[in-house]
Amino acid sequence: MKLYTYFRSSAAYRVRIALNLKGLEYQAVPVHLLRGGGEQLADAYRQVNPSALVPTLVDDNGVAIGQSLAILEYLEETRPDAPLLPGDAAGRAHVRALALALVADTHPLGNLRVLKYIKGELGQSEEAKLAWQRHWLREGLVTFDAMLSRAGNRGRYCHGATPTLADCCLVPHLFSARRFEVDLAPFPALVRIDAACAQLPAFQLAHPARQPDCE
Amino acid sequence: MKLYTYFRSSAAYRVRIALNLKGLEYQAVPVHLLRGGGEQLADAYRQVNPSALVPTLVDDNGVAIGQSLAILEYLEETRPDAPLLPGDAAGRAHVRALALALVADTHPLGNLRVLKYIKGELGQSEEAKLAWQRHWLREGLVTFDAMLSRAGNRGRYCHGATPTLADCCLVPHLFSARRFEVDLAPFPALVRIDAACAQLPAFQLAHPARQPDCE
Numbered sequence: 001m002k003l004y005t006y007f008r009s010s011a012a013y014r015v016r017i018a019l020n021l022k023g024l025e026y027q028a029v030p031v032h033l034l035r036g037g038g039e040q041l042a043d044a045y046r047q048v049n050p051s052a053l054v055p056t057l058v059d060d061n062g063v064a065i066g067q068s069l070a071i072l073e074y075l076e077e078t079r080p081d082a083p084l085l086p087g088d089a090a091g092r093a094h095v096r097a098l099a100l101a102l103v104a105d106t107h108p109l110g111n112l113r114v115l116k117y118i119k120g121e122l123g124q125s126e127e128a129k130l131a132w133q134r135h136w137l138r139e140g141l142v143t144f145d146a147m148l149s150r151a152g153n154r155g156r157y158c159h160g161a162t163p164t165l166a167d168c169c170l171v172p173h174l175f176s177a178r179r180f181e182v183d184l185a186p187f188p189a190l191v192r193i194d195a196a197c198a199q200l201p202a203f204q205l206a207h208p209a210r211q212p213d214c215e
Numbered sequence: 216m217k218l219y220t221y222f223r224s225s226a227a228y229r230v231r232i233a234l235n236l237k238g239l240e241y242q243a244v245p246v247h248l249l250r251g252g253g254e255q256l257a258d259a260y261r262q263v264n265p266s267a268l269v270p271t272l273v274d275d276n277g278v279a280i281g282q283s284l285a286i287l288e289y290l291e292e293t294r295p296d297a298p299l300l301p302g303d304a305a306g307r308a309h310v311r312a313l314a315l316a317l318v319a320d321t322h323p324l325g326n327l328r329v330l331k332y333i334k335g336e337l338g339q340s341e342e343a344k345l346a347w348q349r350h351w352l353r354e355g356l357v358t359f360d361a362m363l364s365r366a367g368n369r370g371r372y373c374h375g376a377t378p379t380l381a382d383c384c385l386v387p388h389l390f391s392a393r394r395f396e397v398d399l400a401p402f403p404a405l406v407r408i409d410a411a412c413a414q415l416p417a418f419q420l421a422h423p424a425r426q427p428d429c430e
Contacts, residue, residue, distance in 0.1 A: 052358075065309075065312055066312050069311070069315055073307070074305075074308040074311075090278045093280045093289040094280075096284070097280055104284070107319070109329065114324065121343075122339060122343065128337065131336070132337075143265060143267075147281075149265075
């Protein structure tokens with residue numbers, strides 16, 4: 001398998017964690033989002049992934065998948081060992097909703113193309129752009145935390161005794177939140193889960209600082 | 216089943232289509248996103264869905280699910296008749312990636328809370344807000360169209376001989392695109408699929424204009 005990845009992309013980070021949790025080997029193909037005006041925008045990459053976003057997984061059978069959550073579901077279906085979804089439909093719905101609260105409702109707002117629009121078309125300052133990023137990162141944490149509380153979670157991970165898709169999404173989100181100096185003090189439960197994940201080699205090896213394209 | 220819904224919400228519209236395609240009866244509970252400062256923000260609704268977003272599905276067994284795509288996957292797992300995902304893993308990955316290109320990468324940018332921030336915190340005009348909405352609606356169509364082309368789609372629907380999750384997401388997206396006067400001329404393949412879907416009662420009955428809370 002080949003993973004088109006960028007060390008600091010939350011979406012790519014999620015997939016790296018899942019690949020590691022399932023013990024799958026892959027070849028990392030770095031796509032530099034800033035260099036040369038953005039390698040993801042080049043025709044060569046658009047032919048791999050028409051959305052011009054990272055990551056893309058290309059399986060050995062040639063199947064190419066963009067969209068991190070579609071990749072995680074595909075891995076779950078084709079490599080069911082070390083499951084990342086619980087065994088019951090209600091549990092799976094909860095885990096998917098947790099993942100989507102970050103993947104859908106939060107992450108796209110901080111995407112590079114959106115930040116460019118904020119500074120370009122909307123003529124906002126660097127400071128206003130940072131406030132925007134922090135605002136939505138924090139909103140994501142508030143919702144995620146409320147969803148865990150509502151489910152009565154007091155476990156080591158987001159749901160059940162092993163990491164799920166929800167943990168694959170939470171950890172990169174917290175990485176971004178720290179990078180942009182969002183105060184994590186109001187979210188002790190999330191920080192605790194993050195610390196538990198950080199003890200696992202699958203999460204350690206997926207960290208942006210450990211990637212070959214890290215600057 | 217109970218569906219907390221708002222007639223014009225794309226996310227609720229997706230779920231209504233899926234419920235109809237599967238022939239499932241449900242009780243619609245309208246949540247007015249504008250009235251009284253937003254009924255979705257009230258404590259009563261937050262207790263149903265901590266994200267304070269519509270829709271929420273509450274199954275007869277009490278399971279409550281926010282996030283439209285998590286709801287669609289749950290319905291697919293628990294009510295497998297009239298499948299909304301293809302039978303092969305590669306096909307499922309493609310359909311999920313199509314859905315996420317709209318659900319994750321596009322729709323959240325036009326959400327009410329985001330538009331409020333654009334006008335409030337960023338001090339943008341109504342015109343600039345509209346341009347923002349149109350820009351991202353169009354971007355979603357460009358990506359979706361490129362993904363269909365890349366897959367060599369020439370079928371009646373987005374994938375295969377029957378509607379899938381991708382169609383459940385495309386049709387509400389096109390409804391919004393028309394509402395905000397995005398030029399659809401560059402997307403004949405998408406308009407054609409939309410027209411095919413519009414012939415099915417499941418899509419007709421899910422249309423915003425047919426909802427009890429439509430104004």
